[in-house]
Amino acid sequence: MSVDKAQSWVYAEELIEEDEVIAGARARSEELGVAPVSTGTGAVLRMLAATVGARSVAEIGTGAGVSGLWLLDGMPDDGVLTTIDIEGEYQRAARESFLDFNVRPARTRLISGRALDVVPRLADGAYDLVHVDGDPAEAPEVVEHAIRILRSGGILVVSRALAGDRVADPARRDDVTVTARELIRALRADERLTPALLTAGTGVVAAVKV
């Protein structure tokens, strides 16, 4: 890759400034040892939520709330974010950040639990946008449910799709990389979706459910 390309990616990541509450949640994530989405990925999430006027968003992988804050920022004032995480401590931090961001409690539904126990219980076709950012090993199964719970015209977003920039290197054959590579191929071939791979963060697959 050219030096210019690397510089362009850094430029894109830093182009949109992060709100100070979101920056605070990012610092809290780092203290807790959970990796938030990058600023560039946050900007993509906000833009996609605004594009579909997302009133109903589901997220797998709350962390300390960075991606949730970006999503809420793009959603209309009556939009509700349902966000799932296995770690109660991370969700407590996220809840505080949502309040600091002046989000009414009724706009967030934080569900503590294992993704594959919770997501199968979410209603078919009920969500305008689903963000998948939990355990990468479970992503293929979670994505299948995500497609089921999306309405037609809704958007699937899979963060960290390039598995820390390893997917493009065919020599990398570890389980996480292989799973991520196969997931990208499956999404590309899925006739229910119109997908694109964006280079924000370490890769974001965004796909519209047709």
Ligand SMILES: C[S@@+](CC[C@H](N)C(=O)[O-])C[C@H]1O[C@@H](n2cnc3c(N)ncnc32)[C@H](O)[C@@H]1O
């Ligand atoms: C990369 S972090 C999410 C970061 C968050 N989206 C953000 O930007 O702030 C992944 C999250 O998935 C959660 N997680 C891992 N395995 C899980 C599972 N089986 N079910 C639900 N959540 C899980 C972790 O606790 C962690 O908070």
